[in-house]
Amino acid sequence: MNLNDLPGAEIILPGLSDLHSGNSNTTGALLVAIASTRLTEAGLDIPKYYLASEPELTLYALLQEEREDAYPYYNALLNSLNSFCNALEISYRYNRN
Template identity: 75%
Template sequence: MNLSELPGAELILPGLNDLHKGETNTIASLLVAIAATRLIEAGLDVPKDHLAPEPELTLYSRLQDERDDAYPYYKALLNRLNSFCNALEVGYEYKPSNKQNAADS
């Protein structure tokens, strides 16, 4: 599975990179922190020691400082995050049987 093709990858993949570099307060790293449990369960390497406490509140506060339309933007970001997680989970759960693989050959 190519993670960069999943919806929301433009936010989540940079967030993972940020966390691996110790950057915990970027919009992208905060999104990853919000869904860390789901991402880890789906098989991604999320550095738990770099997760921000209360990432939802931190993200919303940061958006309020940067924009007048913080709430709709916050909800849009969470929707992108959820889309990424859903696509990732579906991709890892779907494993074609050997019969389907043989039929495709």
């Protein structure tokens, strides 16, 4: 399975790299933190010691600083995260059997 082919990979994979580098305050890293349990259960190695304690609130605050349309963009990011998680979980279950 190539993670780059999953929907939302363009946001999630850089966030995963950010976390492995110790940077927990990027959009991608915060998204990974939001879904860290799902991503871990689907086989990804998430460095838990770098996860933000309240990633949803931190992400929304970050988006508010960056853009005027924070709320719809926040929801779009969560939808991308959910798509990535769903595709990863399906792939994980399929490849495990």
